[in-house]
Amino acid sequence: MGHAGLQLVSKEFMQQLCERLTQRFDCDQILHQKDDLSFLRVDKDKLESTLVYLKTHEGFVHLSFVTVIDYIEDDIFRLSYMLHNYESKTDLAVQTEISRTASTMHSIHHLWAQAWTYQRELKEMYGIDFPGSPRVNDEFVLEGWDGPPPMLRDFDTAAFCEERFVEREGRESQDVKQTMRDNLYPERGEV
């Protein structure tokens, strides 16, 4: 029950699809998370052609989202494009890596008309530039923001809040683990 439980057709379908894509575009790090969900990784300059091929020849016509994961320890941004195929009812996430400093990426607004919103948000939240994307430099959710892009891992929001906003006095924050340890198991010392 739950999220698994689909017919075997989808599983074979996804495996064969990933083989075809690997032959054409050199994918690696293929992960079949569920019968209808797979992840794979391509190089940055092959990403656009992979997306075009998936959209026109394999039926992955719906773009669910575009998102970014910040791997600060490896100094890369990992972009994730999630596509959906309505015929075979499967999801495929195409991922790629770009460098974390001076990050730019090709825009895909000519493939999907909704993509410019995602790219605008990523520019504001992570600082990734998508040259040519409509209104990519407009503010999306933040107004008059003067700090670094907020979703970066090295942006400390608690310190920013203390410095920018005034708190009401008398508020104390407790560490959850320590409090529960003291209240529930005071004699034990270490849980």
Next chain:
Amino acid sequence: MFELNRLSEAELESGKYTKIWHGPQHPGITGNMSLELTLCGDDVVECKTHVGYLHRGFEKMMERRTFIQNFPIVCRIAVPEPTFNEYLYAAAVEELAGIEVPERAEWLRCLNLEMMRLASFLMWLGGASGSFGLRTVYQWTVTHRDYMLDLFEEMTGARIYHMYITPGGVRAPLPEGFTERALSVMNGIEKLLFEIERVVLNNYVFKLRSEGLGVIDPGMVDDYGIVGPNARALGLARDVRKDSPYLVYDQLDFEIITGDKSDAYNRTVQRYQEMHQCISLIRQMLKQVPTSGSFHANLPNVLHWKIPAGQTYVKAECTRGEYGYYLVTDGSEYLRRITIRGPSYTHAIAVMEKLVVGVNIADVAGLMVSLHTYPPEIER
């Protein structure tokens, strides 16, 4: 194929156009967002949407909290329909942690979600008729929604933010006598829906104003990522509950409802039929919910809960369409990245900017409500 319609500076200065803000403080919007409209007389020529009035930085906040600390806050992301966030977060965490949810919990979760869909549709229906002037219907539907909120309070302890669906199961079973009370509320809502069919759907003024308003072409659907009843009204049989069944939807008996045209009137009809479908699903579930068995799986010590590294994407069908959570973990006690993709992300920005061109200023509110957008889930 895609162009942003923008007037030049010279045209804007010419005195022929007025710029007004269908702004954040306005009774005619579905939440807190604004449209910057450029009008020529009474008709809209260009529109720019502005969101961000409700931005709280959820994705960043959730990275700073442990997995169990996240579950009380996650329901506040989509304010009028909170339960789907709880379910999707729980489903994503369970999948990556490898936790098996007992069957009774799945039935209870499904019942909670369908009731939430019905309550959300009721509020939408009030707004949809109110935006064309039928303000009494708004009083009726919000009152009946309040009876549903009473049911939620019995079931979960709270009216709006239930915090009922937790990773592992649900927090409590159904109280005694819940089935009879729920069925009587369902009967009341069904009677209300038949009245609404007379008063709203067969209403001359409503039909006159909403037919032909905000027509979505079939070519726009995949380009703009239009999901949910907006797309089903066009005849596309796409429903996450049938395509990738989750919870107990594969054991329930229902068909995907489709229409043949997607304008404001047909979308209202589509959602009206989906409300009847919700009532029928709730009645089926109330008969079949198991009354014994465990309703929560055993979790490891949640204060030191580390989930193995991985990534997943879970989807559910909320009233507006496909709602998705993308979760990435890296083996520590905190999640690495969570992306929340609400259906209003495209409906309220890209689709709205395209559809509102040429519409009379009096109908802009009606168009916005007919797309059923909720701003909080756009900017989280």
Next chain:
Amino acid sequence: MNDIDDKLKIDLPQAKTHSPSGPPGDGTGPANSVLENAGLSLEDQQLFCDAAPVPYEPYSPEFIERFHNWIRANSMWVLAFGTGCGAIELNPLMTSRFDANRFGIQMRPTPRQASVLIVAGYSSVKTLKRIIRSYEQMQGPKFVIGLGICTINGGMYWDSYNTIKRLDRYIPVDLYVTGCMPRPEALLAGFMELKRKIKAGECDGANRYVKDFEWYKANQKRVIKKWDMPDYNW
């Protein structure tokens, strides 16, 4: 003046009126000073009045002021601005089940006709700017209800980079209704308490705003970086 709604009053613990913990109440009252309106462009500056706000004086025979307070308390018209989460429970409040209309409470679409501003929940910085504009456009005497814990101390968004943590640093608040979110009955109890306070003459938020105008403006400008509006938007 006793009236029928006094029977519905419940005993709430005596709430202290919150005063800003900042410069003392005598303030640098700008009754005769001129506003700069530096955030606007030169052509726009001419469109906005540069006189500072003035406090409203109570009527001189005391019974007339009490009469006016009774009127204000029985016709609290609320500005229809759903600023955050709490707007969800305003819908049931105003419709047939809980029916705030029988207490004289209505939703008005424009600030010129409203006397109560309900700040429903958290305020992001972008919304705070609009709240300030709407508040300044309302005509005194005007009252602010802070709904939910997010207006008191930031609530669950205590570490969010985009929400404010204390509402009464930016506009004067007359009453807080705590909860997340408060039930409509709690909100009605809040309205009854606000009525009592108005009748007792304790709600002078508008005058406090004028008296400590510089302090409020400094706080607002510290948080709102894109100040493209007049300094006082009457």
